Amino acid sequence: MTSARHKISYEVLNRHETLHTPTEFEVHATPEELQDFATSGYLVRERLFQGEALTRLQDALDSLEAAEWDRHRKNPPKDRSWGIILRHLMDKDPGFLELLKYQPVLSVCRAMMGPLVRLRGLTARISFPGAEVQETNWHQHMRVISKPLPPWFSQPHAIDALIYLDDLNDDTGPVCVVPGSHAWLDRHPDHQVFESIEDEKILRVPAGSVVMIHGNLWHRAMPTLNKKRRMLILGYTPTWLRKSPHGGPSPADGLTQELLQNCDEESKELLGIGGYS
Ligand SMILES: O=C(O)CCC(=O)C(=O)O
Numbered sequence: 065m066t067s068a069r070h071k072i073s074y075e076v077l078n079r080h081e082t083l084h085t086p087t088e089f090e091v092h093a094t095p096e097e098l099q100d101f102a103t104s105g106y107l108v109r110e111r112l113f114q115g116e117a118l119t120r121l122q123d124a125l126d127s128l129e130a131a132e133w134d135r136h137r138k139n140p141p142k143d144r145s146w147g148i149i150l151r152h153l154m155d156k157d158p159g160f161l162e163l164l165k166y167q168p169v170l171s172v173c174r175a176m177m178g179p180l181v182r183l184r185g186l187t188a189r190i191s192f193p194g195a196e197v198q199e200t201n202w203h204q205h206m207r208v209i210s211k212p213l214p215p216w217f218s219q220p221h222a223i224d225a226l227i228y229l230d231d232l233n234d235d236t237g238p239v240c241v242v243p244g245s246h247a248w249l250d251r252h253p254d255h256q257v258f259e260s261i262e263d264e265k266i267l268r269v270p271a272g273s274v275v276m277i278h279g280n281l282w283h284r285a286m287p288t289l290n291k292k293r294r295m296l297i298l299g300y301t302p303t304w305l306r307k308s309p310h311g312g313p314s315p316a317d318g319l320t321q322e323l324l325q326n327c328d329e330e331s332k333e334l335l336g337i338g339g340y341s
């Protein structure tokens with residue numbers, strides 16, 4: 065589904081000429097939606113991917129799952145797990161690399177965090193019934209907040225687009241968020257809590273939908289009971305933060321390394337080369 069768009073411009077003061085920085089760009093959201101995202105910490109986009117665009121991502125993920133299955137399920141956990149997590153997706157299939165500049169997500173990231181952003185990662189989570197219970201505990205993605213907050217602490221921001229390749233329902237497992245929790249800088253979710261917590265909001269969305277969340281937002285995925293569930297996490301952060309540490313460095317022979325040999329300044333910036341002074 066396309067949403068209303070508007071133009072936005074940022075000037076980067078004292079800008080160094082090697083910065084890519086678009087001066088004006090079109091944001092795939094209304095000013096009200098951005099305001100609401102800032103307050104609630106999440107933004108739902110139903111059926112952003114449809115038809116072939118959705119099938120391409122599903123097929124690419126199915127192939128990758130088949131290729132990496134043994135590695136992830138050699139010693140299956142006994143009673144509970146998150147399912148399988150595949151990492152460095154942009155290095156492994158050109159269909160995933162296409163998401164690097166996917167405007168419905170990237171333009172919103174630039175509108176919320178400034179024009180200088182970089183990829184934090186593209187990861188997949190696949191969960192399926194008939195094995196151990198597959199669900200996630202309450203967690204957040206940014207885990208580096210100091211307590212108490214030092215006067216000049218830089219609050220890290222990231223946006224993770226949760227891209228659902230299957231319907232989210234009670235068979236596959238809805239996702240839950242706590243609206244406003246991204247702004248809580250004085251606490252974190254208790255360890256290994258899987259149950260409902262106060263003020264949680266349960267989201268059920270059709271395949272192809274995207275739920276964008278601030279990296280500090282409290283969230284969990286409910287159990288996958290009856291039907292396989294596939295999702296991707298496309299994350300961005302300001303250029304001066306680092307990419308996700310999970311899964312180690314990008315594969316040396318991956319597609320992003322190949323792209324970096326011959327690409328525009330914007331791609332370099334998005335892949336973590338430059339974009340800061
Ligand atoms: O599967 C979901 O809905 C969310 C997964 C998640 O939060 C994660 O992998 O970090």
Ligand SMILES: [Fe+2]
Nearest residue numbers: 203204205283
């Ligand atoms: Fe998560």
